[in-house]
Amino acid sequence: MNIRQEIERELREALGRVYPSLDELRFEVYRPREKSFGDFATNLAMAASRSVGEKPLEVARKVVEAMQVPSDMVESVDVKKPGFINMTVTRGAYMEKLREIATWDCDDSCGAFPFGQGKLVQVEYVSANPTGPLNVVSARAAAVGDSLVRLLKRIGFDARGEFYVNDQGRQVELLGLSLEARFRELMGQQAEIPEGGYPGRHLVEIAEKVKEFADWANRMAQSEMLFDEEIPVGELDDCILRFLVSEAASKGPTDENDKLWLEEHISYRAEFDAELRPFWAPIYVCDLSVKGLTYDEIMSKLTLIQRFREFALSRPLERIASKSGQGAPAEQVFLGEAVANKAFDFERFAIEEIVSRQKATLEKFGARPEGGPDFDEWVRESSLRDVIDEVYDLLVRDGRFIEERDGAVWLKGGAGAEDEGWVIRRSNGRYTYFLSDIAYHIYKRQRGFDGVIDIWGPDHHAHIARMQAAMRIVTQVIPDLDIDEDWLNVLIVQQVNLVREGKRVVMSKRAGEYVTLEDVVEEVGPDAARFFFLMRRSNSHLDFDLDLAKKTSEENPVFYVQYAHARISSMMNFARESGYEIIPPPDADLSLLEKQEEWDLIKGLADFDETVFWSAINLEPHRLAAYSMELAARFHRFYHHHRVITEDRRLSEARLFLAWATRTVLRGALSLLGISAPESM
RNA sequence: GCGCCUGUAGCUCAGCUGGAUAGAGCAACGGAUUUCUAAUCCGUAGGUCGCAGGUUCGAAUCCUGCCAGGCGCGCCA
Numbered sequence: 001m002n003i004r005q006e007i008e009r010e011l012r013e014a015l016g017r018v019y020p021s022l023d024e025l026r027f028e029v030y031r032p033r034e035k036s037f038g039d040f041a042t043n044l045a046m047a048a049s050r051s052v053g054e055k056p057l058e059v060a061r062k063v064v065e066a067m068q069v070p071s072d073m074v075e076s077v078d079v080k081k082p083g084f085i086n087m088t089v090t091r092g093a094y095m096e097k098l099r100e101i102a103t104w105d106c107d108d109s110c111g112a113f114p115f116g117q118g119k120l121v122q123v124e125y126v127s128a129n130p131t132g133p134l135n136v137v138s139a140r141a142a143a144v145g146d147s148l149v150r151l152l153k154r155i156g157f158d159a160r161g162e163f164y165v166n167d168q169g170r171q172v173e174l175l176g177l178s179l180e181a182r183f184r185e186l187m188g189q190q191a192e193i194p195e196g197g198y199p200g201r202h203l204v205e206i207a208e209k210v211k212e213f214a215d216w217a218n219r220m221a222q223s224e225m226l227f228d229e230e231i232p233v234g235e236l237d238d239c240i241l242r243f244l245v246s247e248a249a250s251k252g253p254t255d256e257n258d259k260l261w262l263e264e265h266i267s268y269r270a271e272f273d274a275e276l277r278p279f280w281a282p283i284y285v286c287d288l289s290v291k292g293l294t295y296d297e298i299m300s301k302l303t304l305i306q307r308f309r310e311f312a313l314s315r316p317l318e319r320i321a322s323k324s325g326q327g328a329p330a331e332q333v334f335l336g337e338a339v340a341n342k343a344f345d346f347e348r349f350a351i352e353e354i355v356s357r358q359k360a361t362l363e364k365f366g367a368r369p370e371g372g373p374d375f376d377e378w379v380r381e382s383s384l385r386d387v388i389d390e391v392y393d394l395l396v397r398d399g400r401f402i403e404e405r406d407g408a409v410w411l412k413g414g415a416g417a418e419d420e421g422w423v424i425r426r427s428n429g430r431y432t433y434f435l436s437d438i439a440y441h442i443y444k445r446q447r448g449f450d451g452v453i454d455i456w457g458p459d460h461h462a463h464i465a466r467m468q469a470a471m472r473i474v475t476q477v478i479p480d481l482d483i484d485e486d487w488l489n490v491l492i493v494q495q496v497n498l499v500r501e502g503k504r505v506v507m508s509k510r511a512g513e514y515v516t517l518e519d520v521v522e523e524v525g526p527d528a529a530r531f532f533f534l535m536r537r538s539n540s541h542l543d544f545d546l547d548l549a550k551k552t553s554e555e556n557p558v559f560y561v562q563y564a565h566a567r568i569s570s571m572m573n574f575a576r577e578s579g580y581e582i583i584p585p586p587d588a589d590l591s592l593l594e595k596q597e598e599w600d601l602i603k604g605l606a607d608f609d610e611t612v613f614w615s616a617i618n619l620e621p622h623r624l625a626a627y628s629m630e631l632a633a634r635f636h637r638f639y640h641h642h643r644v645i646t647e648d649r650r651l652s653e654a655r656l657f658l659a660w661a662t663r664t665v666l667r668g669a670l671s672l673l674g675i676s677a678p679e680s681m
Numbered sequence: 682g683c684g685c686c687u688g689u690a691g692c693u694c695a696g697c698u699g700g701a702u703a704g705a706g707c708a709a710c711g712g713a714u715u716u717c718u719a720a721u722c723c724g725u726a727g728g729u730c731g732c733a734g735g736u737u738c739g740a741a742u743c744c745u746g747c748c749a750g751g752c753g754c755g756c757c758a
Contacts, residue, residue, distance in 0.1 A: 426756040
C-alpha cells in the first residue's frame, strides 16, 4: 500500500464521477513544498480545466465534492487559489504504513514494488577495455550500474549485470605489442611502445610476470623431470605439477611448523598420483607465506601459477620445453621473431592478466558481505565471432541497408536520408567495432532480455544514435527479434574530476597515467567512493573531492547517513539491556507518536517505497542517495529532540517502533546503493 | 562546422514527465551537551535559476536564438 498512489486512485474515482470523459487525464499528486498546504497536493483541476471548459477553481470544487472525505486515507481536503487541491492524510493511514515498514526485510523486500512482472532486463556496465586498470569513470559506472541492478530487482524485474570485454581488434594487438616491448626491456633489449600503444606502468608489472613464466619454463626444461616430446599429453599435467612441487620444496620454508607441514605433503610426492593435485597450490602458498607476502600477493601468485599450468599444457609449451632443453633460453623462444612462430601469446596473456585484475578490483569495490558489483556474465567479444559473421551475412543478404563504397561495406538507412552510413566492414576485410556491437546486442536479445540498459562513458555518446538506428534496421532485417523503441536504453555516465586540496588532479591519458578505481577505493574506501558517485545525477560532470570523502566528520554525507544507522543500532542494544526483549515492540501504541519530529520522520519513511520506484524507473539512483540523506537528517533531528528510552514505557515502545522502522529503511536504502550499514562507528 | 552534456547561493549540487514564497550539504557567523554515540541538533546570512525572446492560468522546468565550459565527431574501440 502506498499512500500517494491510494490518494491518486481516490482522486481519479472522484474525477470520473464528475467528468466521465476524463478518465485518461494526466495529473500529478505530489508533496507540496509548503507544509501548510497539507501532505499532498494535486494539479488535477488545472489539468482538467481546459478540456472541460470550466475554471480550475470550479473543477476543483466539484471534484472535492465528489470525494468521500474523510476517508480511511484522506482526513481533509482544501481548495486553493488557482485550483490546487490540498489534502491531509489520516493518522491511521500513516500508522498502517509504519506497521508495514516494520515488517520489511532490510536486504530483501524493503521498499519492494511489484512492477517489473519478472521481466528479464540487463544492465551492461563498466565494460572497460581490457587494456589497463579501471579508471575513475569506470568506477562511477560500476557504482551506478550495480545500484541500478539492485533497484530494478527490487521493483520486480529479473535484472542481470553484465560486463562486456572488448578483447578484439586493433587495441588488443597494440596491447600485445606494448607488453612485448616491456618484456624486451626487462630482458635488456631495446624496445619501444608502439604508436597508440599502452605506456602505463601496469604493463611493466605484467612483463615481470612474463619473465617469471620464462624463468619457470627454463627451470622446468632444465630440471631432472625434463620431459621430452614423447610424453603423452595426458601426463603433461603431472609433469608440470611435479615441477611446481619441487620448486616449492627447493626453496624451503624457514618456519619449523611450515616445514613440517610441507614435508608431510612433499613425502606424499613419492607415490605421486592424482590425489596430490589439489595440494600443489597450498604447498606453494606455504612456501610463499614464509617469505612474508600478503594475502593479495599470494593470490596473485597463485593465479599466475594456475595460468602457467594452463599455459604449459597448451601446445606452445612443447616447443618451449624442447627448444630450451636444447639450450635455448626460454625468453628467446618467447620472443620468436615471426608472429606465427611466437611461442608466447602476449595479447592473450595481457588480457587475462588485466581482466582478472579488473575483476579483483571490482570485487573489492564494496564493503558489503556480498562484495562488489555483481556481474552475472562476462561476455567476450572474441566469443561472438559466429554471431558477428551471421549478422553480417544476414545484413548483406537482405541488402536494403547495405552499400559498398571505396571497397568498404556500409550500413545505411538509419535516420536522415542524406546520412552517409557507417562502415561495418573495412576495405581490408575486417569487421568494425560497430558491427560487433550490433551483433552483441542481437545476442542480448536472443538471450531473452526484454529490455537492455547500457551504461557508457562520455566518449560514447555519439555511438547512441547509430546503435539505436542499427536496432531499427536490424528489426526490419530480422523481424523475429522484436526489438521496439524502448528496448535499448543508454545511460551516459559523465566524466569525473578528482579534486584534492581544492585542485583538480591532472591525469595524462597519453602517458597512461591516471587515477584508477583501485587508487580511489584504497584512498577513501568503497562506501565513501560509492556514495559520492551516486550522490549526483550520473549524466552530469562530477567533482569528486577526495579530501572530503576521507573525512570522518559531519561534512561527509556518507558518515552522516551511516552514523544515523549506527546510532539506532546502538540504541537497540541499549533498549535490550533496559528490558525491551522484542524489537520492534509488537504492542506499541503508535498513537502516542505526535511530536513534530516524529511525524516528519514517519512521513519520510512512508515515501521510501516510491523513492525506490522512481529511482529505478528513471534509472536515477542519486534520488535514493538524496533520500537517504534526508531521512538521516529527520532521524537525527528526532533523536536530538526526544529521548526514546524513558520511564514512560508506553511511549518508549512507540518510539522504539519508529526507530526500528527507520533502521529498516536506512539499511534498505544503503543496501540498494551498495553501501554498508555499520552497527557501530 | 556538426552533435551531446552542463550552466541554479561563495563552493559542490538537488529540483527539470510545467505548479504555490527556488532547496540541501559544505564554507561563514551565533547558539545547544548532567544524554539511548556531539560523527548530532537549533538559528542567522547568502539567488536577476547564464542571457534574450516565445508557449499559458502558471516556466528553473517546455520551445527558439545567443553566450560560456566540458566532451565527442576515424575504414579506432
